[in-house]
Amino acid sequence: MIRGDIKALSAYHVPDSSGMIKLDAMENPFSMADNLRKEWAKRLAEVNINRYPDAEMLNLRKKIAKHEGVEPEQVLLGNGSDEIIQMILIATVPGTCVVPGPTFVMYNLVSQWLKRPVATVPLAEDFTMNEEHFLQVCAREKAEVAFLACPNNPTGNLWRQERVEKIARGMSGMLVIDEAYGPFSERTHNYLIAPNVMVLKTFSKVGWAGLRMGYLLGDAEVIAQLNKVRMPYNINALTQASAEFLLDHFDVFEAQVAELRDERERMAEALAEFDGIQVFPSQANFLLVRVSDATRVFESLKKAGILIKNMHASDRLLVNCLRITIGSRDENSALLAALREIQL
Ligand SMILES: Cc1ncc(COP(=O)(O)O)c(C=O)c1O
CATH class of the missing domain: 3.40.640.10 (Type I PLP-dependent aspartate aminotransferase-like (Major domain))
Known part of the structure; x- marks a missing residue:
């Protein structure tokens, strides 16, 4: 039957994000433009x-x-x-x-x-x-x-x-x-x-x-x-x-990547200005930050409708760390606004 070591594992957990600003999974936040979407659908219809x-x-x-x-x-x-x-x-x-x-x-x-x-x-x-x-x-x-x-x-x-x-x-x-x-x-x-x-x-x-x-x-x-x-x-x-x-159509996505890189720099600067947030250097489409109580900040953001990733319990080096995916300008600004409202 099922191996004991498999029984001891937990299944890969993906949290429910319905209705939330989703900054937890390093996705690209931009949906495809209508004209491109129509062309794509046409191509799929030929399969x-x-x-x-x-x-x-x-x-x-x-x-x-x-x-x-x-x-x-x-x-x-x-x-x-x-x-x-x-x-x-x-x-x-x-x-x-x-x-x-x-x-x-x-x-x-x-x-x-x-x-x-x-x-x-x-x-x-x-x-x-x-x-x-x-x-x-x-x-x-x-x-x-x-x-x-x-x-x-x-x-x-x-x-x-x-x-x-x-x-x-x-x-x-x-x-x-x-x-x-x-x-x-x-x-x-x-x-x-x-x-x-x-x-x-x-x-x-x-x-x-x-x-x-x-x-x-x-x-x-x-x-x-x-x-x-x-x-x-x-x-x-x-x-x-x-x-x-x-x-x-890779150029479309390259332009989005460039925009996200700019947003990453804007967010790194803006987050570093908060008392109580330490921002680590990033070359990815997310930022790792440290706060005084990651679980409290994570839960407060969740209540405000923003989902990020709490890394606190995942590694000894990640104590009180949160991972924040870079979203669209509006999503990122919403995160900054929510952080201003909560106790850090
Ligand atoms: C370093 C790294 N490699 C690979 C993957 C998996 O990517 P994929 O969606 O292609 O399976 C991830 C996803 O988060 C990742 O962080």
């Missing part, structure tokens, strides 16, 4: 839904490859980048997986599902990472795989470039550089791709969270191996058609 989707997805992989400056053979597609994390952890030798802590929870969670050991390298109090220490843990644990989110979730910071490069050069196992928030940051790491270095990306944060489309860029030989544990037809026909359409 032959009675047939299985294109299994190789060559057209879409070609488009993504062009977008990223790599070859189509270097692209693996997943139903969200979460699914690709799972594929990587299924296909690599089941030795230790090394991650910094705190970081994105799915690396740990999927490792648990697959009974893979995880070694966490704690970050410093200011969330910086010591690459020598990271490499030492990788060597000591004979790590088969390591994940580095660049920028990191939930801290929002981007590791210094030379640190990422040192880890990429020094690792003997597989390094996965997760760029879920890459579009909001100052650089990409595609140039580091090698037989043991891959770059993971997603469309979720740039505007298409509902689509569930992620992709991995890597060495063609390694991608071909990982492709063997991909569920057949994992990207449905509507998603394939949508992703191709959206890539044809």
Whole structure:
């Protein structure tokens, strides 16, 4: 029957956000313009839904490859980048997986599902990472795989470039550089791709969270191996058609990303002006802040109709921390107004 360790887990919880200003999940706040939405619907209406989707997805992989400056053979597609994390952890030798802590929870969670050991390298109090220490843990644990989110979730910071490069050069196992928030940051790491270095990306944060489309860029030989544990037809026909359409209009989303980056800077400055709020540097589409009582501020904002993420109990380094997704200008201003009304 069901494994004891699975029984001991809790299901991934998504809080009810109906009717609220939703600043908890790093989504793009802008809905699609009417003209674009109509064109998209037209494209979807042409899909032959009675047939299985294109299994190789060559057209879409070609488009993504062009977008990223790599070859189509270097692209693996997943139903969200979460699914690709799972594929990587299924296909690599089941030795230790090394991650910094705190970081994105799915690396740990999927490792648990697959009974893979995880070694966490704690970050410093200011969330910086010591690459020598990271490499030492990788060597000591004979790590088969390591994940580095660049920028990191939930801290929002981007590791210094030379640190990422040192880890990429020094690792003997597989390094996965997760760029879920890459579009909001100052650089990409595609140039580091090698037989043991891959770059993971997603469309979720740039505007298409509902689509569930992620992709991995890597060495063609390694991608071909990982492709063997991909569920057949994992990207449905509507998603394939949508992703191709959206890539044809990527400029629209790039403009939105630029606007969100500006809003992030405005919000970082405005929040730092509050007595009792410490704002951490971010290169993502969210800000991590520390207050004196995160749970009280979280609950007060919820009462005011604003949902953010309380990180307080999730890690020793995140005591009294809140993660705030950058929304539209109006949503962000509503958050600032609500904060002025509550006791910090
Ligand atoms: C660092 C990081 N990687 C991957 C993901 C998963 O993204 P997707 O929606 O593509 O599954 C997230 C989502 O929050 C994330 O923070």
